[in-house]
Amino acid sequence: MGPSDRMLALLCCLANGDEAMTVKQLADSTAQPVSTAYRHLRQLLAWGLVSERANGRYAPGAQAVRLQQGFLRSNELMRWASPVLMELTERTQESSALLVALRDHALCVEMIDSPQPLRCCYRQGQVQPLVKGASARALLAWMSDAEREMALALRDEQERNEALKGLADIREHGFAVSLGEIDEGVWGASAPVLTPRGQLKAVVSVMAPQSRVSGREEWLACQTRDSAQRLGELLQ
Known part of the structure; x- marks a missing residue:
């Protein structure tokens, strides 16, 4: 891992964390020496991408807000996602989300x-x-072989085998479903957002309490698939 990779790993670690972190925590989480992590953090501080708290802990900086605004403003996927998801939630009366793959994680962007x-x-x-959940399985099912290999590179053999199980069936049905894999008692369905050229951009997901989906599973999954297809058709 080169210097740029180490610096970006620190940024991603801070972005994924729920609270500010010490240099030691960041160094351990990104497998780099404390001295190296500290040097990179000073550079990130200078650019406003990282902020330093009074207790010596680090968190994302104010520049991250501008990055988010730029992403939302210039991303075609995000421009169309909100109205499509709002229509989906209106029809199903359940929560809907858009998730994208980031190396070995799925990120909810809407x-x-x-x-x-x-x-x-x-x-x-x-x-x-x-590795688990409808969103993860849908993303894995429509990834390229190289993307899938990267996504699972850090997982052990058991996790890899479990994540790869049933992907062909998911592609055949056009959606993935799960129950209680992420949160107990939560049912979910996810379907891929594909460009007209077949490129995977994201997945649309619907999630609901298990107690409310009995007898509606197939309908909810099909509604999710139809919304994902519509969103893909809107992309150039």
């Missing part, structure tokens, strides 16, 4: 909450490993 009082606890910016 989320529309269910209007019902009892709904899933999920949020924009949340990440999950690409």
Whole structure:
């Protein structure tokens, strides 16, 4: 791993964390010496990508807000995702989300909450490993072989085998479903967003409490698949 990779690994580690981290924690999490991590953090501080707290811990900096705004403003996928997800939630009355693959994780980039009082606890910016859950399986199913290999490179043999199980069936049906794989009692369905040329851009997911989906599983999965297909057709 070169210097640039180490610096980017620190940024990603901070982005994925739920709280500020010490240099030692960051160095251990990214497999680099403390002295190297500290040197890279000073550079990131100078650019405003990282902020330093009074207790010597580090967190994402204010420049990250501009990066997010630039992503939302210039990304065609995001421009069309919100109206498509809002329509999906209106039809199903369940929470819907858009997730993209980031190396070995799935990142939620858009989320529309269910209007019902009892709904899933999920949020924009949340990440999950690409090993379980409907969203992860749908992303893995439509990835290229090289992307799939990278996504699972750090997993042990048992995790890899479990993640790869049933991907052909998922592609045949056009969607993946799961129950309780991420959160107990939560049912989910995910389908790929493919460009007209067949390139995987993201997955659309619907999630709901298990108690509310009985007898609606097939319909909800098909609604998810149709919305993902519509979003893909809107992309140039």
